[in-house]
Each structure stands twice: as C-alpha cells, then as structure tokens.
Amino acid sequence: MSIWVNEETKVLVQGITGSAARLHTRQMLDYGTKIVGGVTPGKDGEEVEGVPVYGSVQKAVDATDADASVIYVPAPFAADAIIEAADAGINLIVCITEHIPVQDMITVHHYLKSRPVRLIGPNCPGIITPDNCKIGIMPGHIHQSGRIGVVSRSGTLTYEAVHALTTSGHGQSTAVGIGGDPISGTSFVDVLESFERDENTDAVIMIGEIGGDAEETAARWAQENMTKPIIGFIGGITAPPGKRMGHAGAIVSGSGGTAETKIAEMESCGIHVARRISEIVPLLNKAL
Amino acid sequence: MNVHEYQAKELLKPYGVNVLGGVLVENASEAAEKAEKISTDVIVVKAQVYAGGRGKSGGVKLAKSREEAVEICKDMLGMQLITPQTGEEGVTVKKVYLEEGCQIAEEYYLSLVVDRKNSCVSLIASKEGGMEIEEVAEENPEAILTISIDPLAELRDYQVRQVIEALEIPKKAQKSMVASLKSFYKAFVAMDCDMLEINPLVLTADQEVVALDAKMGFDDNALYRQPAIHSLKDTSEDDPREVQAAKHDLAYVALDGKIGCLVNGAGLAMATMDAIYGEGGEPANFLDVGGSATVEKVTEALRIILSDETVNGIFINIFGGIMQCDTIANGIVQAAGDQQIEVPIVVRLEGNRAQEGADILKNSGLNIATAPSLDEGAAKIVEMSSEGGTV
Incomplete structure (x- = not known):
C-alpha cells in the first residue's frame, strides 16, 4: 500500500x-x-x-x-x-x-x-502516502491515493509530477522528496528498492537534476534490480557549468553532472526519460 | 565562496602548512618598495583572480631579478586576464602577489573535496603535480589516489602512509609530508571548506613540503560561523544582479537569453528554463524565490529581472507548497505599482492558495496573461516575447 x-x-x-x-x-x-x-x-x-x-x-x-x-x-x-x-x-x-x-x-x-x-532530506519537501500520512510541506490536495511511486531531488518538481499524475487519473502509492543537498540521508536507490518491494506500487516516477551522479548510480542499480518501469525527468539541461542552481547540490562541475550525461545513462539502463513535464504521463501510460 | 591564493595561504599558515614568503601589491607605485621584502633572486609574479587556469593564460610569470619582477607586476596590474574560465571579456587584475622562488625537486597534486558519492571528505593525490586533475583523470586514472575520510575517525596514519607510498615520497621528507597532510585536513574541517586544492604541492631541494599554490572554496551555508572568512567575501568579479539578489536571499544566476524567469523551487526553476528553451526561447536567468518568500522578496525579484534591459518577456511559474500563491500575486501587483512594466508577463499559479492568487491578479487590472501549466506557459511567453508586443 x-x-x-x-x-x-x-x-x-x-x-x-x-x-x-x-x-x-x-x-x-x-x-x-x-x-x-x-x-x-x-x-x-x-x-x-x-x-x-x-x-x-x-x-x-x-x-x-x-x-x-x-x-x-x-x-x-x-x-x-x-x-x-x-x-x-x-x-x-x-x-x-x-x-x-x-x-x-x-x-x-x-x-x-x-x-x-x-x-x-535535508532540504526536502518530505514524504506523503496519499490519504494516510503527510509528513512535510507538500500541498496535500494535489495528491491522490494510487499505485505510482514518486521520488525526487526537488520539491516543486515533485508537485508538478504529482499534479500531472493526479489530473490524469494516476494516484500515488507514496511520494518521497529526497532533497537537493549534496549529502542526503536517503538516496534514489533506497527509495527504488522499497518501491520495487512494495506490492502496491506498479511504476516509479524518478525526478533528478544536474550535479553529482546519484541518478546514474540509481539507473545502473535499477537495470540490475528493478522489474517495475521507471519514468525519469532531469532538470537543468540549460544550466551553465560551474554555477550553483539554487540547490547546494545542483552544480555542473567540470564535465560531470550534466543533464545530458544523466539522461544518456538513464536511457541506456532502460529508464524512459521525459524531456518535458507534460511527457511524463504519456510515457507512463506506454510503460504500464 | 572563494578566496584569492594569497588569502588562502594566510588562512592555512596557522594550521602548520608551509608556504613561501610573499607580498601583495595593489598599486604599481608600491611595487618596488614591496619587492624589497623578497630575499630570493627568482621571484614569482602571480595575478590574484578567482578564475582558474591563470597559469597558462599569462597570469603567472617568473622574474629573474627584483627589477624584472617590478616591471612584470606593473604590466600585470590592470590587465584583462582571459582564462578558460573567465569568458571572452576576461577579468581585470587588481591584485598581484609577489612570491619567493624555490628549488623544486618534485611536484605533486593534492586536494580535499566534499565527496557526494561517499558522503564524506575525500583526499585526492597524484604524482602529476601541476597538471589539471581532470586531465590526469582522463589520461592516466590509475595515477590518482582517492582516500575517503570518516568524519568520526578523521584522517588516520595508515591513510597518510598510503599517500606517501603512492606519491613515492623520499624517506627524508616523509615526516614533513605526514604533518602537511594532517594540517590540510584539519584546516579543511575547521574552516568549513568545500574544496581545498594544492596544485602543485612541492618538495623543495632541501626536502621541505611546500604549498606552492592554494585554492580554497568555502561552504556558503557555514559562513554564519566563520566570520573571519565571511569578511573576505569580495563580489567585485560577480554579476551585479547576482550580488543584488544574494542580498535579498534570492537564488539568481544570470544567463544569456531574453526571457526572465521567476520561479519557486530550484528544480522547478531549472525545468522552467529548459521548457522555455524547448519552445525555442532562451532564458535570461535562473531565479528561485525560495519557499518562504515574502511580498517584498517577490517585488525585489521582479525588479532585478526588469533591471536587465535585454529582457523582453517574463514567465512567472509558481507551484505553491510552502509558498503561497497569493503572496506571489501581491508581489507582482506591488512591483507593477512601483514601475511601468512594458514587457509581456505570463503567470502560472498552481498549488497552495492558487485561486486566491489568481483573484488578486484579476482584480488588480494588470495586463497579465495566465497559463494552466508549465509547458503551456513557456510556449505562451516565447510566442508573446518574440512578437515584441505588450499583452
């Protein structure tokens, strides 16, 4: 559930x-x-x-x-x-x-x-299991109970994804914001692992952003360990290198951490990556 | 936040790091007098700029005499230094550091970084001193040694021995190296660094370990408890709009395009830029007003965007979670009351108190277009700004 x-x-x-x-x-x-x-x-x-x-x-x-x-x-x-x-x-x-x-x-x-x-977290919106328990700062009313898991490094982007899911009739099992800091308590892999085991989750929306390589690590892990489909999205395709984009962890350093390298690695590991927020639901429908 | 080399060396000295004697020159007229304080024949003249890559771009020069050093120093002060990191316009050199020369026996690379993958501080060392570490990583990755440091155990002796072995430090210099490595780690933690790079760290002819260059970056989130470092903050090389935004706690990054963006949340702000780009437009900025923005902050954010004269349209994209949409709406109305806004504005409000926000905008009589989603808003502002008309 x-x-x-x-x-x-x-x-x-x-x-x-x-x-x-x-x-x-x-x-x-x-x-x-x-x-x-x-x-x-x-x-x-x-x-x-x-x-x-x-x-x-x-x-x-x-x-x-x-x-x-x-x-x-x-x-x-x-x-x-x-x-x-x-x-x-x-x-x-x-x-x-x-x-x-x-x-x-x-x-x-x-x-x-x-x-x-x-x-x-830290620096995260929290976690919500719709209709049951909301811990954090997310607007409760946009959520709806259902079978799609959501995990994200960004607060407001999580709301975007959840809103798109709810308005298209896809409820959420749980939505987790893991936060935008370089050091966080919970990783994408931790959340994916739990969604994979959860019998009431059918697919996962995974939202990343520039900086670090947590998305790449998660993609490689998922290729080996996930049977459920993942729809991805990465923010910051247009972010210039060397500039911190708001989140402490969102920075392209050298040639590492760009949106392009993340998207390429995710796609090569079988994740369906949406280029726009509005593409998330169509990709999900196709994958289910 | 970053500091100049001469400041980094000053900061590292009390921790027991060996550096060479040097003087800072800010005026050509004082160069000769300052140079008197340097006792070596060879003097190194170094431009003090924040941008990296100065060595290959004429920002570091060797003088064989005091007179030559003074001449180079005079030429360097006021010059536009263009490095791979400055962009075409370069940066003006306002400070030059004159440093003693030394007999170099060996050069090494050493850095400490916040290692996101292992959630710790990691020490990176290589025998390829003086080279960019990214280049070494590409061409000769086995030449790089990375050691993860547990914050509770700190840097252990056995880890230091690994470095000494990998760098093949001669026996006579090992004691000095052990002390240096421990000093760097102690300094890194005590000063809340997020980056400390010594490239090169050299072994002198008399077997001393010396930091020939020093680059330090500090965690902005920790500046509140590092007043001495905070006082070194110098924003003269930064974009003035970024400086103004920082004063109001707004995360703003200047970009090259023409469509201004005002968004809440860093991830959404990036996605908004990407959506504008996807519609064929170019964002003028990244701007995250944050989760706890007030009417005043929103007003200031709009002022900063409008102060960029190339901006020909503004997209305000808000998904209210902790932030309430009516706060944003009130900020827009207040900013519009302060100054004439002549470029088209598209507003998209969703989430917490979105209806209240929409009502405020509607009742304000302002000429503002609305959009039901991020992608539709991006399409609308690109279309409206390219037409060049008002709403």
Missing part, C-alpha cells in the same frame, strides 16, 4: 513553535497525519495547534510512543536535532530544513550509518 509511512505512523514535529512549523503542523493535522507531539527545548508544557510540546525528543517519545519525526529547526541547530531524534529511538526522520552546513551533514550521515534509522 505504501512505503515507510502510513495511517499508523506517529509523528513528532521538532521546532514546532516556529512559524513555518506551526503552519505545517496545522496542514498535516488537517490532512489526517497523526501528529502526537512537538519538541522545542525550553517550551515544555506548551501547546501548538492542540499538540503538546516537550522539551526534548526523548521526553516526547516516552510520552507519545512516536516513531517518526519531522524537523523544521533552523539550519545551525538542525544537525543536532537529527542526532537527538536518532538517539531517542525515532526510526524515520524527515528533515525539511535547508542551508545546513555540509560538514554537519557529513557527520550526521556517518553517525546514522550504524543505527537503525532512516533520514529523508
């Missing part, structure tokens, strides 16, 4: 007293997500949108039995928030925060490696 999150998932909001977190706590509650608590150090005993606030993740876990957490704390404190959540036994951490120093994320990545925890 979905990957990683469902109607049972009990979610904490770290940094819940901030304004963006408040807004999205309201929206997540309205969507039906089980938000069981919030965390802000020093704000123990307060309430936000009817949700109890705790002074630490451990206290919140003890009181609520939460198994997931979504992080909205400012960048200087975000790495600490991730590690605190992992230490408190949270097994799914979604980090929305952008502009986290890369060295902080390197430390976090290695700290989490030996622990039974999944980090999604």
Whole structure:
C-alpha cells in the first residue's frame, strides 16, 4: 500500500513553535497525519495547534510512543536535532530544513550509518502516502491515493509530477522528496528498492537534476534490480557549468553532472526519460 | 565562496602548512618598495583572480631579478586576464602577489573535496603535480589516489602512509609530508571548506613540503560561523544582479537569453528554463524565490529581472507548497505599482492558495496573461516575447 509511512505512523514535529512549523503542523493535522507531539527545548508544557510540546525528543517519545519525526529547526541547530531524534529511538526522520552546513551533514550521515534509522532530506519537501500520512510541506490536495511511486531531488518538481499524475487519473502509492543537498540521508536507490518491494506500487516516477551522479548510480542499480518501469525527468539541461542552481547540490562541475550525461545513462539502463513535464504521463501510460 | 591564493595561504599558515614568503601589491607605485621584502633572486609574479587556469593564460610569470619582477607586476596590474574560465571579456587584475622562488625537486597534486558519492571528505593525490586533475583523470586514472575520510575517525596514519607510498615520497621528507597532510585536513574541517586544492604541492631541494599554490572554496551555508572568512567575501568579479539578489536571499544566476524567469523551487526553476528553451526561447536567468518568500522578496525579484534591459518577456511559474500563491500575486501587483512594466508577463499559479492568487491578479487590472501549466506557459511567453508586443 505504501512505503515507510502510513495511517499508523506517529509523528513528532521538532521546532514546532516556529512559524513555518506551526503552519505545517496545522496542514498535516488537517490532512489526517497523526501528529502526537512537538519538541522545542525550553517550551515544555506548551501547546501548538492542540499538540503538546516537550522539551526534548526523548521526553516526547516516552510520552507519545512516536516513531517518526519531522524537523523544521533552523539550519545551525538542525544537525543536532537529527542526532537527538536518532538517539531517542525515532526510526524515520524527515528533515525539511535547508542551508545546513555540509560538514554537519557529513557527520550526521556517518553517525546514522550504524543505527537503525532512516533520514529523508535535508532540504526536502518530505514524504506523503496519499490519504494516510503527510509528513512535510507538500500541498496535500494535489495528491491522490494510487499505485505510482514518486521520488525526487526537488520539491516543486515533485508537485508538478504529482499534479500531472493526479489530473490524469494516476494516484500515488507514496511520494518521497529526497532533497537537493549534496549529502542526503536517503538516496534514489533506497527509495527504488522499497518501491520495487512494495506490492502496491506498479511504476516509479524518478525526478533528478544536474550535479553529482546519484541518478546514474540509481539507473545502473535499477537495470540490475528493478522489474517495475521507471519514468525519469532531469532538470537543468540549460544550466551553465560551474554555477550553483539554487540547490547546494545542483552544480555542473567540470564535465560531470550534466543533464545530458544523466539522461544518456538513464536511457541506456532502460529508464524512459521525459524531456518535458507534460511527457511524463504519456510515457507512463506506454510503460504500464 | 572563494578566496584569492594569497588569502588562502594566510588562512592555512596557522594550521602548520608551509608556504613561501610573499607580498601583495595593489598599486604599481608600491611595487618596488614591496619587492624589497623578497630575499630570493627568482621571484614569482602571480595575478590574484578567482578564475582558474591563470597559469597558462599569462597570469603567472617568473622574474629573474627584483627589477624584472617590478616591471612584470606593473604590466600585470590592470590587465584583462582571459582564462578558460573567465569568458571572452576576461577579468581585470587588481591584485598581484609577489612570491619567493624555490628549488623544486618534485611536484605533486593534492586536494580535499566534499565527496557526494561517499558522503564524506575525500583526499585526492597524484604524482602529476601541476597538471589539471581532470586531465590526469582522463589520461592516466590509475595515477590518482582517492582516500575517503570518516568524519568520526578523521584522517588516520595508515591513510597518510598510503599517500606517501603512492606519491613515492623520499624517506627524508616523509615526516614533513605526514604533518602537511594532517594540517590540510584539519584546516579543511575547521574552516568549513568545500574544496581545498594544492596544485602543485612541492618538495623543495632541501626536502621541505611546500604549498606552492592554494585554492580554497568555502561552504556558503557555514559562513554564519566563520566570520573571519565571511569578511573576505569580495563580489567585485560577480554579476551585479547576482550580488543584488544574494542580498535579498534570492537564488539568481544570470544567463544569456531574453526571457526572465521567476520561479519557486530550484528544480522547478531549472525545468522552467529548459521548457522555455524547448519552445525555442532562451532564458535570461535562473531565479528561485525560495519557499518562504515574502511580498517584498517577490517585488525585489521582479525588479532585478526588469533591471536587465535585454529582457523582453517574463514567465512567472509558481507551484505553491510552502509558498503561497497569493503572496506571489501581491508581489507582482506591488512591483507593477512601483514601475511601468512594458514587457509581456505570463503567470502560472498552481498549488497552495492558487485561486486566491489568481483573484488578486484579476482584480488588480494588470495586463497579465495566465497559463494552466508549465509547458503551456513557456510556449505562451516565447510566442508573446518574440512578437515584441505588450499583452
């Protein structure tokens, strides 16, 4: 029916007293997500949108039995928030925060490696299993429950793809935004692997962008391991080399990381790559 | 953010990195006096520009005497240096570094980078010092040694031994090399670098390990905790619109085309550029207003786009997630109130509060075309801008 999150998932909001977190706590509650608590150090005993606030993740876990957490704390404190959540036994951490120093994320990545925890993000829109659980900042109403998995490095491009799917009658099993930073907790391969195993996902939309080689790695992995069709899209065909295109990870360095090399590798591995957003659904219909 | 070579060397010194003595010259009139401070016969004269590739483009010259160094320095100051990375117009040389010469026995390549694939800092070393590492990677990939460093274990002695073995460092110089490598790693982490390249790292005739050149890049996201490095930020070689955008926390990159773009989200902004290109137009810029844009930020973004006189059409493409479409609409209305907008504008609003945004634009009386999707919006703005008329 979905990957990683469902109607049972009990979610904490770290940094819940901030304004963006408040807004999205309201929206997540309205969507039906089980938000069981919030965390802000020093704000123990307060309430936000009817949700109890705790002074630490451990206290919140003890009181609520939460198994997931979504992080909205400012960048200087975000790495600490991730590690605190992992230490408190949270097994799914979604980090929305952008502009986290890369060295902080390197430390976090290695700290989490030996622990039974999944980090999604940072600098990502979150994860949603339509009609069941929305953790993050995506607009809930564009989604519809169904059998197509979505994974993307970009927030707004994910919304584009989801919107195109929904308006053409294709619902989504789960949509995951893995984030636009050079170091992220969850890779394309991690998500593809779960979609391949999920019996309620029939095909996957994979949205990448310039920079790094995560798309190429995922394409080669998929060729060996995926039976379900993948429809790809890569943003940044017209991006000039050496310039960072908004996302910290979106940069063509030297001859590496261009959209052309990604598209070529994906196609040679059997992925159907759409050149325009409006081509995604026709390619999907053909592949199914 | 990047710094000049002379600044990088100053920053590395306290970490125990060996560099040669040098002086910075910013005025031709002070060149002779400054050169007095250099005691070697051979003096290296180096243009201080951010762009790479200066060595092959006349930005580094060898002088056999102090007098010659002063002459070269005077010629270099104010010249337009064109390197493979500057574009045709080049950059003006405003600073020149005079550095002691030294007897070079061996040259190596050394760098530390953020390794995305392994989510760590990696050390890259090669015996092919002085060559571009990309070239070595192409022609002689086995000459490159890459070592992944676990941030929790840091750079270990056995890893340093691997480098020493691969580079065939002579016995007498090994101790100095161990110290240098550890210094580079310590400096990289302590200063929140995202790139540190020493090319070449040399072994002198008296077996000293010296950083002959130094290139450093810093993580913009960490500048808040690196005030000393932040204070070295110099935007004089940057596009003025990019500088203005950065002041307002807008991600803007200037491009060569004529259609201005205002988009929320980096991925969508790239896809918007691509769609315009796909319709036969050319984007004038990349602009991501971000997820938490205010009316003021949107207004400023439009001002920056309009300050580019080659722009003959604007495509505003918003998919509201964290961003609300009515905020964008209010920004457009405010910008239109501030100045006369004479180029056609196509707006596409979708997602969070899209209807409210559309109503604001409709009730504003502004002459703005709308589009239901990215691809249709791109087609419309390309058509309207090429006709050259207003809406």
